[in-house]
Amino acid sequence: MRILIIGNGIAGGEVAFGLRRAGSADEITILSAEEVPEYDPCSLPYFLGRDVPRPRVFRRRFEDYSSAGIRLETGDAAVAIDPQARRVHTSSGREYAFDRLVLAHGGSLFVPPIPGIDKPGVHRCKQLPEADRLDRHRGSAAVVIGSGAIGIEAAEALKKRGYAVTVIEVMDWILPALFDPETAGRLKRRLERCGIAALTGERVLRIEGTQAVAAVVTDRRTIACDTVVLATGIVPGVALARTAGIEVGRGIRVNERLETRVSGIFACGDCVETVDACTGEDAMFQLKHNAIEQARIVVRNLRGEPAAYPGAWAFARAHFFDTHAVSFGKTTRATQCELGQLEIIEREAGEDYLRVILKEGIIVGGQAIGRFADAAGLLIGAMWRRESIPLLRARRELLGGPPTATPWTTRKLGELLGLTG
Amino acid sequence: MKEPSAPNTLIHVIAERCSGCRRCEIACSMVHCGIPTPQRSRIRILPLPRRTGFIPVLCQACEDAPCLKTCPMNARLRTAEGAVVTDEESCIGCRACLYICPYGAPTVSPDDGKTLTCDRCAGEPGGPWCVAACRDCGALEAVRPEELFVRGSRAAARTLRHVWSPPRSRRCAS
Numbered sequence: 001m002r003i004l005i006i007g008n009g010i011a012g013g014e015v016a017f018g019l020r021r022a023g024s025a026d027e028i029t030i031l032s033a034e035e036v037p038e039y040d041p042c043s044l045p046y047f048l049g050r051d052v053p054r055p056r057v058f059r060r061r062f063e064d065y066s067s068a069g070i071r072l073e074t075g076d077a078a079v080a081i082d083p084q085a086r087r088v089h090t091s092s093g094r095e096y097a098f099d100r101l102v103l104a105h106g107g108s109l110f111v112p113p114i115p116g117i118d119k120p121g122v123h124r125c126k127q128l129p130e131a132d133r134l135d136r137h138r139g140s141a142a143v144v145i146g147s148g149a150i151g152i153e154a155a156e157a158l159k160k161r162g163y164a165v166t167v168i169e170v171m172d173w174i175l176p177a178l179f180d181p182e183t184a185g186r187l188k189r190r191l192e193r194c195g196i197a198a199l200t201g202e203r204v205l206r207i208e209g210t211q212a213v214a215a216v217v218t219d220r221r222t223i224a225c226d227t228v229v230l231a232t233g234i235v236p237g238v239a240l241a242r243t244a245g246i247e248v249g250r251g252i253r254v255n256e257r258l259e260t261r262v263s264g265i266f267a268c269g270d271c272v273e274t275v276d277a278c279t280g281e282d283a284m285f286q287l288k289h290n291a292i293e294q295a296r297i298v299v300r301n302l303r304g305e306p307a308a309y310p311g312a313w314a315f316a317r318a319h320f321f322d323t324h325a326v327s328f329g330k331t332t333r334a335t336q337c338e339l340g341q342l343e344i345i346e347r348e349a350g351e352d353y354l355r356v357i358l359k360e361g362i363i364v365g366g367q368a369i370g371r372f373a374d375a376a377g378l379l380i381g382a383m384w385r386r387e388s389i390p391l392l393r394a395r396r397e398l399l400g401g402p403p404t405a406t407p408w409t410t411r412k413l414g415e416l417l418g419l420t421g
Numbered sequence: 422m423k424e425p426s427a428p429n430t431l432i433h434v435i436a437e438r439c440s441g442c443r444r445c446e447i448a449c450s451m452v453h454c455g456i457p458t459p460q461r462s463r464i465r466i467l468p469l470p471r472r473t474g475f476i477p478v479l480c481q482a483c484e485d486a487p488c489l490k491t492c493p494m495n496a497r498l499r500t501a502e503g504a505v506v507t508d509e510e511s512c513i514g515c516r517a518c519l520y521i522c523p524y525g526a527p528t529v530s531p532d533d534g535k536t537l538t539c540d541r542c543a544g545e546p547g548g549p550w551c552v553a554a555c556r557d558c559g560a561l562e563a564v565r566p567e568e569l570f571v572r573g574s575r576a577a578a579r580t581l582r583h584v585w586s587p588p589r590s591r592r593c594a595s
Contacts, residue, residue, distance in 0.1 A: 042493035046493070052513060056510070289490035374519060409524075412467070420471070
């Protein structure tokens, strides 16, 4: 069988090598728009900040492909799919026939319509060539537009390289998709203490400069700079599928076997619209662990084993200098338009902070900074098990009693949530 | 990417026997760092609330380990022996492996902030040092994977017999 994979990112690589690990003798081809073997986009800010040398960002070497008998076509992007003729056309004009197709081309950076956004000095940090370009760039003052995880990591990397760094966020708090304002406010203060300015609730109007970037103008001020980094979020790549008549929503629509509406065409990774494994709601968590798990489900289905994908899960850490924070599940904002009694449990000890969001007595999400974050796994476990916190509260005497009645994880959970007194 | 192979030694924890003496922590830091520093130990003794018991916490090398998938630097590796360890050359100390761990098992090194986990003392002829240090209490045992379930079932049966033993009179009635 000829299996064609579009995209050589985390998902694409995991499908190809996963097939070989599962003993597949199929003809496997990966089409990559990039010129390099598989690398990890999560690693790029750390290469940029010189925490690790460049080779460490790679997940594979060219030899790995040849020794696994996987054909890797680099520098050739898929531009059209013909689902009837079972062919893919590429930018170089070549044609690839397939029996099974896997769409794993991920997403692309959302580029906001800001005047001056194409000036020299405006950088991105999503792909390796972009990170290389920013690495070669010599500047002294940077503005990072967007304060998601990538924005904060890029800001830290530039700060370490001696830049003066300002982060601009259009929402009222930093890391808005991951944290509630209460948590984000604490993180913002710590960010500023590290010498990174964070401006929230501010909109970038234009990027000025006669030739290269000279300043960023927001609705409140003008910031002189020679470098701009766009960290404005990732949008799933749906154009390729849509033009081929494959159904798309926010991402490519798939069934629970991760097969698109066209039989024999699968999709996984950042380009897919999936469900939240905890709640069953539609979800787009474009995170590495989800890409890996989806790719493994695709492998099993390609091998003829009907495997269902249980859904994606939200888990992200925020880490800069000596600040460590974690977020999992839903934020308060994400639960705002749902029915159900919300309860927030907060704990604070010095600079450390814990915030757990309960809906109808069950943990649906949480955020932690510092020492509290070390026990995040216990909270995530309780969220997955749908452990009833009111019941735990009612039985609080058991939490401190003889160790036979309650598992230790639950007892530590009670302690973490301050139920044991 | 390294392929997991059959693990040879597992460390079986019998928490009920743990006295909280923390000799295992000292042994672990001795064998890995050469100096007794419990902060650098890959096994940690967790006191339960109100010190009603102690839980030895160490990496369980989960079959589908979430830390392998969430590490941004792909620094969590499965060794040929089946353990899951941090590649210190790649680790940037972000603690993603610690935060996603259901047990909170990885230790953050006080030296560089990188994470440390149990490698079951790979290459040590006498087996894991923590097991040797726990001889008096017997809360840690080095077992072969196929033994683990047998031991677990026997231990559970012992506990159940203790908790649920019927009153003497009724036992005679049958």
